[in-house]
Amino acid sequence: MTDTIDARPSLPRELRAYLEELVVRTRTVCGPHLVSVSAVGSLALDDYRHGRSDVDVTVVVDPALPGPALHDLAGALAHPGLPCPAPGLELVVYGADFAGRPSGEAGYLLDLNTGPLLPNRAAFDAAGSPAFWYVIDRSVAHQAGLSLYGRPAREVIAAPKRSAVLAAIRASVREHSDGEGHLADNRVLNGCRSVVFCRTGRWTAKRAAAQETAAAEEEFRPLIDAAVRSFERPRSSPDPLPGTEVRAFLAWVRERVEETGGTAGD
Numbered sequence: 001m002t003d004t005i006d007a008r009p010s011l012p013r014e015l016r017a018y019l020e021e022l023v024v025r026t027r028t029v030c031g032p033h034l035v036s037v038s039a040v041g042s043l044a045l046d047d048y049r050h051g052r053s054d055v056d057v058t059v060v061v062d063p064a065l066p067g068p069a070l071h072d073l074a075g076a077l078a079h080p081g082l083p084c085p086a087p088g089l090e091l092v093v094y095g096a097d098f099a100g101r102p103s104g105e106a107g108y109l110l111d112l113n114t115g116p117l118l119p120n121r122a123a124f125d126a127a128g129s130p131a132f133w134y135v136i137d138r139s140v141a142h143q144a145g146l147s148l149y150g151r152p153a154r155e156v157i158a159a160p161k162r163s164a165v166l167a168a169i170r171a172s173v174r175e176h177s178d179g180e181g182h183l184a185d186n187r188v189l190n191g192c193r194s195v196v197f198c199r200t201g202r203w204t205a206k207r208a209a210a211q212e213t214a215a216a217e218e219e220f221r222p223l224i225d226a227a228v229r230s231f232e233r234p235r236s237s238p239d240p241l242p243g244t245e246v247r248a249f250l251a252w253v254r255e256r257v258e259e260t261g262g263t264a265g266d
Contacts (some may be wrong), residue, residue, distance in 0.1 A: 088115030
């Protein structure tokens with residue numbers, strides 16, 4: 001780490017001390033086997049909203065890291081032992097051999113969810129896990145991952161093939177169409193982001209993607225504008241959105257993704 005996290009203006013001030021300590025604990029547990037720690041998700045895309053967004057972190061380690069160290073790391077980073085100032089921490093650890101090649105698989109060594117609004121969960125076996133979340137996160141990490149320690153994300157995390165990313169987006173849209181466990185505003189904004197990726201091949205911040213989609217699709221502008229207003233509120237008190245309109249919008253998103261998937265190569 002060539003500079004301190006506190007010196008990086010792109011990181012929200014509310015998270016800097018937390019991320020510094022997260023890196024310290026990760027280095028302590030992983031020692032010389034630690035390759036990289038990167039902020040991904042909303043932090044990487046400069047769209048973090050305090051009180052609403054999770055902290056998304058990707059860690060890459062040497063495959064020779066002893067297995068018990070992963071359990072030690074999950075314990076060292078779990079809330080409230082390390083108090084998370086955001087609603088949650090979503091941290092994924094990959095082996096450098098897996099992360100360095102394109103893949104449409106989940107492929108993690110550790111998937112840790114923890115925080116005041118997330119139930120503590122640590123998974124150590126990627127077999128059977130829905131792959132799409134991880135494929136999308138690695139695609140974002142390769143494009144825009146913000147280095148917190150070690151080698152830059154782009155050097156150690158390969159971009160999944162476009163066909164794999166589009167398959168992941170399709171699975172994501174299906175998940176959000178079902179609606180269970182997801183806030184309505186996030187379902188809409190993720191749909192906007194998916195459409196913009198299909199058009200441009202790049203990940204965009206949710207609010208920027210919403211603005212672009214609303215400008216191009218007048219029919220959905222009121223719903224998208226309402227989703228953006230709700231997104232500005234704390235996660236515990238979102239605005240209600242009309243379920244029928246949300247489902248209709250996501251059906252339209254799914255059609256756009258299917259059209260792109262039918263014409264795109266790897």
